[in-house]
Amino acid sequence: MTNTTYQKFVKRWEEVTELPPQTLGPLTPYYKMLVRHLKVMPWPVFVLSSLLLVLALYFLIGSAITFIVSLLQKGF
Amino acid sequence: MDIAGSLLVGGVSFGRNLVGIITRPYETYRRIVDRGNVWELIPIGLILAFYFSLSSLVKTAAFRPFLLTKQFILLSGGAASGFLLTVAILWGAAWLIGKKARVALAWAYTLIPTVFWFLTTSILSIILPPPRTQSAAGVSFSMLFLIFSVTLLWWKVTLAYLTLRFGLKLDLGRIFAVFAVCVPVWGLWSYFMYKWGIFKVPFL
Numbered sequence: 081m082t083n084t085t086y087q088k089f090v091k092r093w094e095e096v097t098e099l100p101p102q103t104l105g106p107l108t109p110y111y112k113m114l115v116r117h118l119k120v121m122p123w124p125v126f127v128l129s130s131l132l133l134v135l136a137l138y139f140l141i142g143s144a145i146t147f148i149v150s151l152l153q154k155g156f
Numbered sequence: 157m158d159i160a161g162s163l164l165v166g167g168v169s170f171g172r173n174l175v176g177i178i179t180r181p182y183e184t185y186r187r188i189v190d191r192g193n194v195w196e197l198i199p200i201g202l203i204l205a206f207y208f209s210l211s212s213l214v215k216t217a218a219f220r221p222f223l224l225t226k227q228f229i230l231l232s233g234g235a236a237s238g239f240l241l242t243v244a245i246l247w248g249a250a251w252l253i254g255k256k257a258r259v260a261l262a263w264a265y266t267l268i269p270t271v272f273w274f275l276t277t278s279i280l281s282i283i284l285p286p287p288r289t290q291s292a293a294g295v296s297f298s299m300l301f302l303i304f305s306v307t308l309l310w311w312k313v314t315l316a317y318l319t320l321r322f323g324l325k326l327d328l329g330r331i332f333a334v335f336a337v338c339v340p341v342w343g344l345w346s347y348f349m350y351k352w353g354i355f356k357v358p359f360l
Contacts, residue, residue, distance in 0.1 A: 099325055111328075118314060119182045123307075130306035134299055143290040149298040150287035152305065155357035156211065156277040 166195025177265055177315060185262060185318035192261040200264050207271050207278075208232050214278050234354035238345055239263065242360065245341060249334045250324050259323035266319060269312040270359060273305060 104111045117125045138145055157165070173196065176184030188196075212227035213219075243260050250257030280301070288294040320331045346358040 099322070100327075102321075102328055104328060120180050122181060122311075122314065123178075126307045126310040127303070129310065130303045133306055134302045137302070138295075138299060143295050145302060146288035146290050146294050146298045149301050152301070152357065153277060153281050153286035153288070155355075156214075156274050156281065 162193075162195045163198060166193050166197075167199055169193050170196045170199040173265065174268065177268065181314055181318060185265075185315070185322050188262050188265060189258050189322040192258070194261065196261060197264055200267065204235060204267065204271055205232065207275050208235070211274070211278055214282060230352075230354050231359075234349050234352075235267075235359045238342075238349075238358070238360050239267070241341060241345055242338065245338050246320070246324065246334065249337065253324075253326075253330070255324055257324055259319055262319040262323045263316075266312060266315040269308045269315065273308045274357075274359065276304070 102108075102111065102115075114125075134145075169192075173184055173188055173192075176187070208228050208231040211231055212224045216223045216227050243263055246259040246263065247257050250259070284297065288298050316335075317331060320326050320334055324330075324334070326334065342358065342360060346355070346360075349355040349358060
């Protein structure tokens with residue numbers, strides 16, 4: 081039993097250490113903070129950032145966003 | 157293992173990975189790249205074929221088998237060319253940097269958000285045909301549709317990033333470099349797809 085757990089641990093360890101950690105110089109802490117939220121159930125981050133982006137677009141171009149949506153709806 | 161067994165294993169792995177790319181994309185992409193099975197391409201292909209059939213029905217005004225088949229072949233061929241082009245670029249990039257590429261299956265999984273967006277847009281265009289008006293209802297629907305679209309785009313971008321991160325084992329700088337090569341090629345491909353009337357929004 082312990083041996084199996086150990087083997088699983090070694091396998092997981094090899095998977096994780098196969099790739100060197102991603103670093104972005106001074107931005108590394110921010111990158112890590114973002115990625116932490118994307119690894120498991122990333123949907124809250126996706127929806128929240130989309131909401132903010134669309135609100136910004138609405139404040140920028142107003143009701144002309146209906147034109148973009150009409151184009152996208154015809155584009156499938 | 158016989159063909160039926162391989163298909164079953166591929167189908168089960170696909171179902172597991174589909175849930176995984178929704179809930180745990182990083183962990184799932186490691187698994188797809190390390191232990192992915194080529195048979196998983198079959199369910200992905202079937203989902204795409206289902207969408208192209210539906211889209212052919214929506215796009216073709218006349219219910220004629222010849223026109224429907226022609227439309228289906230055009231859509232399938234267009235999507236297949238985009239997929240093969242992207243995988244070829246990624247293989248080329250891997251060859252240039254001297255790494256082993258395992259990207260075909262991983263990139264195929266990035267087509268799930270794409271087909272989901274196209275499928276939803278097709279159904280919405282039947283229920284609520286464009287153009288959208290500038291009334292309160294029109295603006296509200298537009299905002300919801302854009303939030304939905306951008307959310308799926310983030311999902312797609314994340315899966316594309318993970319394809320390069322785990323499939324080619326690249327760091328962020330090199331991932332941007334590979335995408336910088338991909339973007340002009342995708343742009344040219346999208347232009348021809350638009351010009352030939354196959355896809356107005358690129359199916360990538």
